[in-house]
Amino acid sequence: MSWQGMYTLFYKELRRFGKVALQTVLAPIMTALLYLLVFSHVLNEHVSVYNGVSYTAFLIPGLIMMSIIQNSFANSSSSLVQSKVTGNIVFVLLTPLSYLEFYLAFLASSIVRGLSVGLGIFLVASFFVELPLHNIFWLLIFAIFSSAVLGSLGIIAGIWAEKFDHMAGFQNFIIMPLSFLSGVFYSIHSLPEFWQLLSKFNPFFYMIDGFRYGFFGVADVSPYLSLLVVSSFWLGFATLTLFMLHKGYKLRD
């Protein structure tokens, strides 16, 4: 392993999103807080999902996980598509970095960005609502695994996309709908049976449900099932990403 080479790529990716932190970290925190303000103001008195848990408290883990999902994906995908479109990806491809080191560096930076945004929302939201912490292990494992799934998916999308329009399509027609329809704003038990069944085919539902279990100790499905689903998706996307990188798909023609 070229540890220094891999660390350099990871560090470069951190610096890249750090240099535009207003857009990459603070803006998503602001967006999540606006959702929190509007939805909690409108629904807090009218909706109760779990016994003894206010709607605002219920909403926060969902918003945190939704932001983790979207930002982990955005980190690797936007970095790769920008590098490809501007041509500077060549500086990484000319180096002795292996495809595994390439993957791990992009993955780690996506996880860090996802967790930074998630932590930011958690800290700011804590000023408004006192959140219980049932089990920090579940909370962390779902935060890390989920950002790893989306970081990997972001690499796949970044390699596949040939222009920014492709990426916008991926983001707006796959990531956004799946994250909004995954139980961020509601429990799937409040849905009709058909939509409950459909929600169970959405991997983002398991990310949010397992993450919420870390806060409240209650969830729509078993956290073990959620962990199995999320880790299986990571394994699947990681395998596909490594295969694409190994073959040089759309990178080394």
Place this chain on the structure above:
Amino acid sequence: MSPAIQIENVHKHYGEVHALKGLSLSIEKGEFFGLLGPNGAGKSTLINIIAGLTRMDSGRVSVMGHNVVSNYRQSRQSLGVVPQELVFDPFFSVREILQIQAGYFGKAKQSSAWIEILLEGLNLTDKADANMRALSGGMKRRVLIAQALVHKPEVVILDEPTAGVDVELRSSLWRFVKELHNDGHTIVLTTHYLEEAESLCQRIAIVNQGELVALDSKESLLARGVGSTCTVSVTLSKPINNLTDSLKNKLKSCDENRIEFLLNRDTDTIISLVDNLRMIGAEIIDLRTEDADLEDVFIELTRQVNR
């Protein structure tokens, strides 16, 4: 002793297009080597295969004895490539870019002093902390060269490094590259400025339509041009407009009373040219022969293949 770059029977297709057709050549350590060819000849494909940016269909390529596929880590450590396009990362300053590039090669810590030398050698010290977006095209070109050299490779490939660069910068870049060559680096140059290749390169390969059409020392290539054709420049006392068909067939250019003829050394003589001109009443006041330059050789060789 293994050569700096060894290319053996390399084939590459892009769909129906056969971009490289079993190309083989060897570049020795310490050479200043020119790789020439018209647009679309396969030069960039070949460079990309050497650098690992493109995968060949078949064949074998090694850099400093390291196979570019099976031993890519060592081959890429030995190689620095200056890409043709002015590409840059808009998030970073010049110094940051160089530090990052050195880090990719596992040389972050030991590269600080070398980065300063590169900045100074390429007249970039004043711009070291400037963002890449703020630099002119010429400055960006210099950063590309610094990036290619930051890990101290033994072999440096410059893919049309002076395209779009002004005359002053071009000469300062060549001074720097000559110093690199004098320090023992193997330099591979592709360029459209044939006078550059003629003045810098020791050996030259000409590629056309994916095939090697010439590989020789500069002197041998130029001699090859001298051997087949010869340009004769004639100045007359006044312009004439009654050239015979046989003279028109040899005509290269005509500007008032100055006419250039391209003679075939095997079939034509200067005496017969002078006799033919006298026969139509031309009065010769000056006559010169010009040796072929690399451009003549290049045109002749690529024309033969295109026929």
